[in-house]
Amino acid sequence: MSDFTGRCLCGAVSFTGTWGGDPLRACHCSQCRRWSGHVWAAAGSAELAVEGPVKWFRSSDEAERGFCPDCGSSLFWRRTGSDRVEVAAGAVDNPTGLQLVGHIYVADKGDYYDIADGLPQEQQG
Numbered sequence: 001m002s003d004f005t006g007r008c009l010c011g012a013v014s015f016t017g018t019w020g021g022d023p024l025r026a027c028h029c030s031q032c033r034r035w036s037g038h039v040w041a042a043a044g045s046a047e048l049a050v051e052g053p054v055k056w057f058r059s060s061d062e063a064e065r066g067f068c069p070d071c072g073s074s075l076f077w078r079r080t081g082s083d084r085v086e087v088a089a090g091a092v093d094n095p096t097g098l099q100l101v102g103h104i105y106v107a108d109k110g111d112y113y114d115i116a117d118g119l120p121q122e123q124q125g
Helices: 030-036
Strands: 004-007 014-019 025-027 040-051 055-058 063-067 074-079 086-088 102-104
Touching: 004 086, 030 040, 040 074
Parallel strands: 025 102
Antiparallel strands: 004 014, 014 040, 025 040, 040 086, 055 063, 063 074, 074 086
């Protein structure tokens, strides 16, 4: 039994898993904004089974990001060397079972939007 299912835009990558670890938070750092095109929102998975090709890009000394090599969908984030993967909320099928709990790296957010949902905001991570 899985908590969630999901896929990339073209369907070449699909996944199932169970939630665990980090709750759903929106990251506003410059890397996540460039990676997602706006704000990256992801939650930690306890178990994750992936079918299809995933390409991993090492975006810093601390992290790497997984995406579909066919359509380019941003799907996963993990600390370098870790097996624990955070899954993009936008790639998860409804119902996700998720609820946004806050925002991180808001000191680095884009100047074109405001965060006005009343959730906690951390200047860094």
